[in-house]
Amino acid sequence: MVDDRVSNSERAPVDEHLDERNDGRLKFNWLDMVWLGVLASLAVLPPVRETHKQLILLAIGLVQLGEGWLLAHAPRHGRYYTVLLKILLATLLIDHTAAEEQPSINSSYYPIYYLPVITAAIYFGPWGTLFWTLLASAAYCSYLIPANQQFELTPAGIAELAIRILFFFLAGMVVNRFVVENRQQVERYQKLAEELAETNRQLERVQAEARRSERLAALGQLSAGLAHEIRNPLGVIKGSAEMLSKKLETADPLASELAGYISSEVNRLSALVSRFLDFARPLHAQARRQEITALLERALKSVGDQWRGGEIEVERKYAKEQLPVPLDENLCEQAFINLVQNAYEAMGSKGGTLRVEVSPRQANQRQGVEVRVEDTGPGIPAELREQIFNPFVTTKETGVGLGLSIVSKIMDEHHGSIRVENTSRGGACFVLFFPAEEAMASSRTA
Secondary structure, three states, rough: OOOOOOHHHHHHHHHHHHHOOOOOOOOOOOHHHHHHHHHHHHHHOOOOOHHHHHHHHHHHHHHHOHHHHHHOOOOOOOHHHHHOOOOOOOHHHHHEEEEEOOOOOOOOHHHHHHHHHHHHHOOOHHHHHHHHHHHHHHHHOOOHHHHHHHHOOOOHHHHHHHHHHHHHHHHHHHHHHHHHHHHHHHHHHHHHHHHHHHHHHHHHHHHHHHHHHHHHHHHHHHHHHHHHHHHHHHHHHHHHHHHHHEEEEEEEEHHHHHHHHHHHHHHHHHHHHHEEEEOOOOOOOOEEEOOHHHHHHHHHHHHHHHHOOOOOEEEEEOOOOOOEEEEOOHHHHHHHHHHHHHHHHHHHHOOOEEEEEEEEEEEOEEEEEEEEOOOOOOOOOHHHHOOOOOOOOOOOOOOOOOHHHHHHHHHHOOOOOOEEEOOOOOOOOEEEEEEEEHHHHHHHHH
16 A cells, blocks of 8 residues: 655645635536536447446546545545545446447546546655556456456557556656646745745844834934933032022921922933933944853843842853854943843832843854843733834833833944844743854944
């Protein structure tokens, strides 16, 4: 028996056939009408009075029309049943279509065996096609047994029989070759379509990063000018509030308290202005080759020592072979602190798990190191995922929305990339890619 463990490529024609049959539901089309017309024409041709012939042709038509239904309801063995039924019906048809006083093997309906042979060529591989063609030829040759009892088998008859059988094999292999080539072409098209889809996704990602960089540049210039204009009045307001608070400390306690509020709010605004300036100030990375894990550990310790919220468990997964990449120590540590701080604040008082992973990676045909910072917080809404690195976009109630913008700016300075994705555990995962030195050098040259 043919090996039942067929590959996916050998099952592909069956799937295509089921698609044409609308997932196994009986559905007639114009080709089915052509089939019925051909079989009806054979039914009215000699021998006309042979009722068994018409019944067998009707059965062949029903098998052909119900082929999709059979394959859908018996996906594993349906193709075997289909070919076997066609061989059986073809053999019965030969027995009832021979001329009078002639052996059945001389029936002019012998080409009916092309039907199971071609069916096998569509549903099976080369070896399966050879097996089923051999079985169909054996069924046809079985009529030699009764023929030899009444007639003499001449050399010309042997040659004619051999020619017919060889044409069975020829038709089966030609059709199977066409089916295999078509299958491979479809697979190539599918692979090409997947590559094009991936290229489009990368192009969209690059375009989004370019648009974000343009917005960052424009907002950076605006923030720099605005921050400089605000800082001077803030200094005057703060100094005046402090002097007013000292003079009214004993005379009017309420006024002194209000002056204290002014001073504290001015301090908060001053800190905000400083962040604006940090964001707007041009970065000049002083990169040198070093391992990322040391900077990441410093950031984890810095944030962990200051954290006063819920219990946070830190899971580390660092690759054994570390790939040193060119980094600016201060800028990258600041980026890691911002990400870790965001993760801690996202998990909040409930606590959770912070998972950090460092591993070598290749992205966009560039070798480098990938850093993943993953938390178990609420995650980032889908509508904010594309904007989360823009200035003033935040999911925190008291956040300003500059932390991730600064991280993105630092990654741009390192010619790297950053993206965010939600995790199966419900939190957010920030993925940073730092290219190797060769990639950075080529980027600067370009």
